[in-house]
Amino acid sequence: MIDPMNREVDETHWLTAGRRALGVEADAIAAVAGRLGAEFAHAGQLCLACRGRVVVTGMGKSGHVAGKIAATLASTGTPAFFMHPAEASHGDLGMITRDDLVLALSNSGETGEVLILLPLLRRLGVGLIAMTGKPASTLAQEATVHLDVRVPAEACPLNLAPTASTTAMLAMGDALAVALLEARGFTAEDFALSHPGGALGRRLLLRVADIMHAGEALPSVPESTPLSAGLLEMSRKGLGLTAVTAADGRLVGVFTDGDLRRALDRQIDIHQATMADVMTRRPRTVEVDALAAEALKLMEDHRITGLMVVDGEERLVGALNVQDLLRAGVL
Secondary structure (H helix, E strand, O other): OOOOOOOOOOHHHHHHHHHHHHHHHHHHHHHHHHHOOHHHHHHHHHHHHOOOOEEEEEOHHHHHHHHHHHHHHHHOOOOEEEOOHHHHOOOHHHHOOOOOEEEEEOOOOOOHHHHOOHHHHHHHOOEEEEEEOOOOOHHHHHOOEEEEOOOOOOOOOOOOOOOHHHHHHHHHHHHHHHHHHHHHOOOHHHHHHHOOOOHHHHHHHOEHHHHOEOHHHOOEEEOOOEHHHHHHHHHHHOOOEEEEEOOOOEEEEEEEHHHHHHHHHOOOOOOOOEHHHHOEEOOOEEEOOOEHHHHHHHHHHHOOOEEEEEOOOOEEEEEEEHHHHHHHOOO
């Protein structure tokens, strides 16, 4: 027993308590997984067939878990939202339509704020999936489908604070969301559409055209341009490179800081040299409608820091460098 007056607790206590709690929660999830059966499949079919939204509700700690489950469902292809049960009986039930499905969480299955909704849900003819730790509870018995999330014990040493039981609910919600994701054929691109502001959304949705330098911002000079003028163009545009074009406008090369160093090593007369003398021919390019992530991979694979952007007919339309990718959040 720890002396409450002694605030110095040794490392062994923290590690022992932490490992015990994690072990109890791992056992809880294993117990729930071992009972998974036809009811889970039935719940999945109900969600898949739902023409409206899955309305997830719960009170207290179960309510916090319900909110997370609703968010996970919504972001993985199943339209869903959280409804607070206490607010539902004061007008928020108007959020529910006959095409919706309700997923109610209550470890005891006897939460008053949730039970009071049952007659109204029956009147609407809305399907009800209950997630409880007591299969004989009122909520479990009234539900269309019951998902059993009872656990051997809470991680709390007093066996009072909802810990393992809420973990089991959360894991069951994740399992349902993932099973639905797979049943819908939900893809990474679909996920990105729901997360356009996140890192994954940027990687999967952002195109080269969205971040490239074009028009007046595109550094470009004819191949007959003196090296000194090419350097000025490269410095003015601030990309550390410039495209080099033929008389007909075709891309024939690129000139970078590295090309300048190589030219100096070759002791080229910088006052007489043209861009054709110092440029890198057949530079790496990326198509304008390619994903920004593809441009990043090209740079990584070829160990370069910039790319020329071309259209479907290999005409020069833009340029970008690694800093553009960094600013866009792709890197």
